[in-house]
Amino acid sequence: MSSExxxxxxVRHVMSEVQAGWTPHRYGVLLFAFLLAAGMGPxxxxxxxxxxxxxxLFALGFNLLFGYTGLLSFxxxxxxxxxxxGLAIVLKEVxxxxxxxxxxxxxxxxxxxxxxxxxxxxVIIIAVPVGWLSVRMEQIYFALITxxxxxxxxxxxxxxxxxLTNGTDGIVILLGSVNxxxxxxxxxxxxxxxxxxxxxxxxxxxxxxRVINSPFGMVCQAIRESPAxxxxxxxxxxxxxxxxxxxxxVFVGIAGVxxxxxxxxxxxxxxxxxxxxxxxxxxxxxGASFFAGPIIGxxxxxxxxxxxxxxxxxxAYWEFFFGLLIIGTVLYFKAGATGGLLALRRWAxxxxxxxxxxxxxxx
Amino acid sequence: MSAIDPIPLVSFADLIVGLSLGSRxxxxxxxxxxxxxxxxxxxxxxxxxxxxxxxxxLLVVSIGSGNFWLGVVVxxxxxxxxxxxxxxxxxxxxxxxLENDTDQLLVTFGAVLIIHEGVRTIFGSQSYTLSPPxxxxxxxxxxxxxxxxxxxxxxxxxxxxxxxxxxxxxxxxFGSLVRGTASDREMAGMLGVNVRRLYTGVFFxxxxxxxxxxxxxxxxxxxxxxxxDQIIIDAxxxxxxxxxxxxxxxxxxxMFIGLxxxxxxxxxxxxxxxxxxxxxxLVLLFRPRGLFGGVAx
Amino acid sequence: xxxxxxxxxxxxxxGDVVAVDGVSLTFDDGEITSIIGPNxxxxxxxxxxxxxxxxxxxxxxxxxxxxxxxxxxxxxAHVIAQKGLTRSYQITNIFERLTxxxxxxxxxxxxxxxxxxxxxxxMTDADITARFDELLEMTELTPFADQRCDExxxxxxxxxxxxxxxxxxxxxxxxxxxxxxxxxxxxxxVVDLIRELDANLETCFVVTEHNMxxxxxxxxxxxxxxxxxxxxxxxxSEVLEDDAVTSAYLGEMGADGHIGGIS
Numbered sequence: 001m002s003s004e005x006x007x008x009x010x011v012r013h014v015m016s017e018v019q020a021g022w023t024p025h026r027y028g029v030l031l032f033a034f035l036l037a038a039g040m041g042p043x044x045x046x047x048x049x050x051x052x053x054x055x056x057l058f059a060l061g062f063n064l065l066f067g068y069t070g071l072l073s074f075x076x077x078x079x080x081x082x083x084x085x086g087l088a089i090v091l092k093e094v095x096x097x098x099x100x101x102x103x104x105x106x107x108x109x110x111x112x113x114x115x116x117x118x119x120x121x122x123v124i125i126i127a128v129p130v131g132w133l134s135v136r137m138e139q140i141y142f143a144l145i146t147x148x149x150x151x152x153x154x155x156x157x158x159x160x161x162x163x164l165t166n167g168t169d170g171i172v173i174l175l176g177s178v179n180x181x182x183x184x185x186x187x188x189x190x191x192x193x194x195x196x197x198x199x200x201x202x203x204x205x206x207x208x209x210r211v212i213n214s215p216f217g218m219v220c221q222a223i224r225e226s227p228a229x230x231x232x233x234x235x236x237x238x239x240x241x242x243x244x245x246x247x248x249x250v251f252v253g254i255a256g257v258x259x260x261x262x263x264x265x266x267x268x269x270x271x272x273x274x275x276x277x278x279x280x281x282x283x284x285x286x287g288a289s290f291f292a293g294p295i296i297g298x299x300x301x302x303x304x305x306x307x308x309x310x311x312x313x314x315x316a317y318w319e320f321f322f323g324l325l326i327i328g329t330v331l332y333f334k335a336g337a338t339g340g341l342l343a344l345r346r347w348a349x350x351x352x353x354x355x356x357x358x359x360x361x362x363x
Numbered sequence: 364m365s366a367i368d369p370i371p372l373v374s375f376a377d378l379i380v381g382l383s384l385g386s387r388x389x390x391x392x393x394x395x396x397x398x399x400x401x402x403x404x405x406x407x408x409x410x411x412x413x414x415x416x417x418x419x420x421l422l423v424v425s426i427g428s429g430n431f432w433l434g435v436v437v438x439x440x441x442x443x444x445x446x447x448x449x450x451x452x453x454x455x456x457x458x459x460x461l462e463n464d465t466d467q468l469l470v471t472f473g474a475v476l477i478i479h480e481g482v483r484t485i486f487g488s489q490s491y492t493l494s495p496p497x498x499x500x501x502x503x504x505x506x507x508x509x510x511x512x513x514x515x516x517x518x519x520x521x522x523x524x525x526x527x528x529x530x531x532x533x534x535x536x537f538g539s540l541v542r543g544t545a546s547d548r549e550m551a552g553m554l555g556v557n558v559r560r561l562y563t564g565v566f567f568x569x570x571x572x573x574x575x576x577x578x579x580x581x582x583x584x585x586x587x588x589x590x591x592d593q594i595i596i597d598a599x600x601x602x603x604x605x606x607x608x609x610x611x612x613x614x615x616x617x618m619f620i621g622l623x624x625x626x627x628x629x630x631x632x633x634x635x636x637x638x639x640x641x642x643x644x645l646v647l648l649f650r651p652r653g654l655f656g657g658v659a660x
Numbered sequence: 661x662x663x664x665x666x667x668x669x670x671x672x673x674x675g676d677v678v679a680v681d682g683v684s685l686t687f688d689d690g691e692i693t694s695i696i697g698p699n700x701x702x703x704x705x706x707x708x709x710x711x712x713x714x715x716x717x718x719x720x721x722x723x724x725x726x727x728x729x730x731x732x733x734x735x736x737a738h739v740i741a742q743k744g745l746t747r748s749y750q751i752t753n754i755f756e757r758l759t760x761x762x763x764x765x766x767x768x769x770x771x772x773x774x775x776x777x778x779x780x781x782x783m784t785d786a787d788i789t790a791r792f793d794e795l796l797e798m799t800e801l802t803p804f805a806d807q808r809c810d811e812x813x814x815x816x817x818x819x820x821x822x823x824x825x826x827x828x829x830x831x832x833x834x835x836x837x838x839x840x841x842x843x844x845x846x847x848x849x850v851v852d853l854i855r856e857l858d859a860n861l862e863t864c865f866v867v868t869e870h871n872m873x874x875x876x877x878x879x880x881x882x883x884x885x886x887x888x889x890x891x892x893x894x895x896x897s898e899v900l901e902d903d904a905v906t907s908a909y910l911g912e913m914g915a916d917g918h919i920g921g922i923s
Contacts, residue, residue: 277472320476
C-alpha cells in the first residue's frame with residue numbers, strides 16, 4: 001500500500017464524511033473555508049487569525065503527547081523556540097549569502113524554506129535526547145523534567161552561545177520576498193503571511209488527523225489508557241512515547257517558525273515555561289480528549305482574551321477568567337469547550353426535532 | 364566592626380546573602396515538600412501563596428501601626444487560611460485521584476493564574492520595596508563587604524523553623540500522623556486517620572510557612588506580581604533535589620540553590636542560571652526520590 | 661501436541677522469602693492447565709516471572725517458536741509478548757475509553773508489528789481488521805463492537821479482556837482468576853467461553869483459579885502449588901485424590917466449592 005494511495009483514500013474518506021451530515025469533518029472543512037475567506041477581512045482580524053492558527057498548531061502538537069499519549073509536558077516551549085531561532089539564525093547568518101548567490105528574485109523564499117528546515121532540524125536535535133531521557137519518567141515527574149529541560153534551553157539561549165542567539169534581546173526577523181512573474185510577494189505582508197500560515201495549518205492539521213488515526217496513533221491512546229497492558233501486548237512503551245515526543249516536537253517547531261515570522265522576532269521567552277503553559281491552557285480549555293480540542297481552545301484563548309481586552313473595566317482580568325476556566329474544566333467538565341459545543345449541538349438538534357414534531361401532526 | 368574573611372575564595376558577605384536566599388527558599392520549599400509528601404500534590408500555586416505573604420506584610424506595614432512583625436504574623440496566618448480555601452475548592456473535588464495525577468498540576472496552575480491576576484488587580488503591577496525594621500536595618504562591616512543584620516535574622520528564622528518542624532514531626536501526635544500518612548496513605552485511612560482533615564492541616568501548615576517566607580522576604584527583594592512565578596520554579600527545584608516530604612532535604616536543597624544563585628556568577632562567568640535546572644534534571648534522572656527521600660529525615 | 665513453554669528450576673526470592681521454589685513445568689499446546697494453591701502459594705509471582713514483570717533469582721523459562729526453544733528468562737515484558745506469551749488480568753485491564761473494536765485493533769497492530777505506521781488508517785485497514793469478526797464472535801462481543809469499554813458490564817469487560825489477549829495470537833495465554841467476583845451465571849459463561857476457545861484455537865491455556873468447580877470442569881491437567889513448589893501435577897482425578905494435596909489444603913474447601921481465601 002503506497003502512501004500516496006492512502007492519502008487519497010484519506011481525502012476520499014474525509015469528503016464522504018463531509019457529505020454524510022454534520023460531522024466533525026464537515027465542521028473542519030467549513031472552518032477552513034471560513035479562514036480562506038477571512039483573509040480578505042480587516043487587517044487586525046487577519047493578524048489575530050494568524051496568531052490563532054499558530055497557537056492552534058502549537059496546541060495540536062502538544063496534545064498529541066498530552067491528550068493522546070497521556071504525557072503532560074511543561075517544556076514544549078523549547079521546541080517553539082527551536083523553530084523560531086532556527087529561522088531567525090538562518091535569515092540573519094545565511095540570508096545575505098543566499099541573496100548574493102541566488103539574487104533578489106527567489107532568495108526570500110529560499111531563505112524562508114531553509115530557515116524552516118533548519119528550525120525543524122534544531123527541534124529534532126533537541127527532541128531526540130530530551131525525549132529519550134524524559135520518557136523514563138511518569139506523570140508529574142515527566143512534567144517536572146520537561147519543565148526543567150525547557151528552562152535549561154531558556155538559560156542557554158540567554159547565554160548567547162556561539163554568539164548566535166543575541167541573548168535576552170532575541171533576534172529580529174525580516175522576512176524577504178519573492179518575485180513571481182514580475183509580481184513581488186512580500187512574506188512579511190499580513191495577508192501573504194496569513195495565507196502561508198493557513199496553508200501550513202491546513203496541511204499540518206490534516207497530517208495530525210492522519211497520525212491520530214494511524215496504527216501509531218491508536219497505540220498512543222492505548223498507552224494513555226493502560227501502559228501496563230499495552231506492554232503486556234507486546235509494545236515497547238518507552239520507545240513509542242519517545243517517537244510521539246519527537247513528532248509532537250516537530251509540529252510545535254513548525255508552529256515556532258511561523259510564530260517567529262509573525263512576531264518578527266525570536267526571543268528567549270518562547271522557551272520559558274510560561275509559554276509552554278499557553279499550549280496547556282488552550283488544550284485543557286478546549287478539551288484534550290477531542291481532536292479539535294486544541295484548535296477550539298486556541299480560538300477561545302485568543303478571542304476571549306481579545307474580547308475581554310475590549311471591555312475597559314475587564315481588560316486586565318483575562319488571566320482570572322482562564323484560571324477559573326481551567327479549574328472548572330478539570331474539575332467539573334473535562335470535555336472542555338469542545339464538549340460544550342457538542343452538547344450544544346445535541347441540544348439544538350433535539351430542540352429542532354421536538355419543534356418539527358409539534359409543528360406537524362400530533363401523535 | 365571588622366573581621367578577617369574566614370573563606371578565602373568567597374567573601375563571607377556573599378555567603379550570607381546566599382544563605383539568606385536559601386532560607387527564604389527553605390520556607391516555601393519545605394511547605395511544598397510536606398504537602399507533596401503527605402497529599403501527593405505538587406502545589407503549583409505555592410509561589411502565589413508566598414507572594415501573597417509578601418503583599419500582606421506590605422499592606423500591614425503601610426497601613427495601620429506599621430509594625431513589621433505584626434505584618435509577618437498576619438501574612439503567615441492569612442496565607443494559611445487562603446491555602447486551606449485553595450485546598451478545599453480545587454483539590455478536594457479531585458479526591459481519590461490525587462496521587463501522581465496531572466490533574467492536580469493543572470488545577471493548581473489554574474489557581475496560579477487567578478492569584479497572579481488577583482494580586483495585580485488589587486496591588487497593581489509595580490514593584491514595591493520594604494525596609495527591614497529600623498532596629499535591624501544596619502550592616503556589619505567586614506573587610507570583604509557588608510552583612511545586613513536582617514539577613515542573619517532570616518537565616519536564624521529558617522534554622523528555628525527547621526528545628527521546630529523536626530520537633531513537631533517527630534514529637535507530636537500530629538507529626539506522627541504526617542509521617543505515617545506520607546509513607547502509606549491507604550493504610551492511614553484504614554487505620555481511622557481522618558485523612559481529609561490531616562490533608563487540610565498539612566496544607567495549612569505548608570501555606571503558613573509559605574506566607575512566613577514571603578513576609579520575611581519582603582525587605583530583601585522587590586515585591587511584584589511576577590514574584591510568584593519566579594519563586595515557584597526555584598521551589599520545585601529544591602523539592603526535587605531535596606526529596607519529597609523531606610525537611611532536611613528541603614533545607615539542604617534550598618541552601619544549595621541559594622548559594623548557587625549568589626556565588627555562581629563568581630565562579631562561572633555566564634550560565635550560572637542554568638545550574639539549578641541542570642541539577643534538577645540530574646536528580647530526576649538518577650535519584651528521582653531526591654537526595655533525602657522520605658519524611659522528617 | 662508439542663510443548664509450548666517450559667520452565668526449569670525457576671526460583672524467585674524476595675529477601676528471605678522464597679516465593680517460587682524450583683518450579684519445573686512444561687505446557688503443551690491445546691491443553692488447559694489449571695494452577696491451584698492457597699493464597700501465597702506463589703501463583704502470582706510465577707505469572708509475573710513468566711510475563712517478564714519480574715526476573716527470576718535462578719532458573720530458566722523457554723518458549724518454543726518454530727519448533728525451537730528460545731530462552732526468554734531475561735527478556736522484557738513486551739518482547740515476551742511478541743514471542744507468544746501473554747496474560748489476561750484478574751481486575752480487567754483494558755483500554756477503557758476506547759471501543760471494543762479499537763481495543764482489538766491495538767492488539768492486532770502490535771501483533772503485526774505496525775506500531776510505528778503513521779501513514780495508514782488503522783480502523784479501516786484490511787490486515788488489522790482481518791480477525792475482528794472472528795474474535796468478536798468467539799467472545800460474544802459482536803453487538804458491542806463499537807461501544808466504549810467503560811460503558812460495558814463487568815462480564816462484557818471480562819470478555820474484552822480475553823479477546824484482547826487472544827488478538828495477538830499467543831501460543832500460550834495465562835489467565836488470572838477469570839471467574840473472580842462473578843455470580844454463578846457469569847461463571848458458567850466464562851467456562852463455556854474457555855471451553856469453546858480451547859476447541860477452536862491451538863492456544864495453550866493456563867488458568868489460576870480458586871473455584872474448584874471451574875477447575876474440575878475445564879482442566880485437562882491440574883498443577884498444585886504450595887509454598888512456591890509444585891506439590892502435584894497431573895489429571896484432575898489424579899490430583900484430587902492425591903493425599904498430599906488433600907491434606908495440604910483441599911480440606912479447607914467449603915461447601916460452595918471454594919478454597920479458603922478469596923471467593
